[in-house]
Amino acid sequence: MELVNNSIVLREDRNLLVVTHLSQYLYFVTGFGGLIVPLVIWLTSKDSVIGMDEHGKSIINFQLSLILYLIIGIPGILFFGLGILVLIFSGILSLIIPAVNAIKASNGQSPSYFGTFRFIS
Template identity: 80%
Template sequence: MEIINQQIALREDRQLLVITHLSQYLDFITGFGGLIVPLVLWLTSKDSVIGMDEHGKSVINFQLTLILYIIIGIPGILLFGLGILLLIFAGILSLVMPAINAVRASNGESPSYFGTIKFIS
């Protein structure tokens, strides 16, 4: 029996990390691309790019949290309009946090998304 050594050389690719964070803005164009594209980028390069596993998990957790906020916020509108506040909060987060974390990724820092529930650890 032959054993093949399949070590994958890790490379540092900060541009791909930045693209992963900025691809969340596809939500505003397609409605669903902000979850699909980062998920594909994370799954295909988490073993070959340094830091992609950490950044990818944080992006996916953030997108799933936003979806949960929206699912809770829409019926919450019926409760004296309190769901509007949650939807505004989710909208502001979805505009601001990807840009902040793209800058953090370009500087080589760890991602930090405010108000994120950790679905994937």
């Protein structure tokens, strides 16, 4: 389905939304691509794909929240010992939540990332 809005053609591309969500797993393969690749996909196609702006913002907010959890969790291990719980929590979130939201994107639903701070609104 395509919509014409101020000479910009919007297209519905659920596959690109799913790929954007699943690209977060690049952290486990390369160590750094889980934030960069979704950011590039979001910035290049937020004006041309229906729903990309919402999904992209959610993904970037989630990745920034995970980085914040790591920044808090690592010193928390040394000082309180409870930082290991924060790291386990963020690890579980980073494994499960992108897959759940990829399935939601393929069904045309809005993303919902648990434990995310809204850096970009």
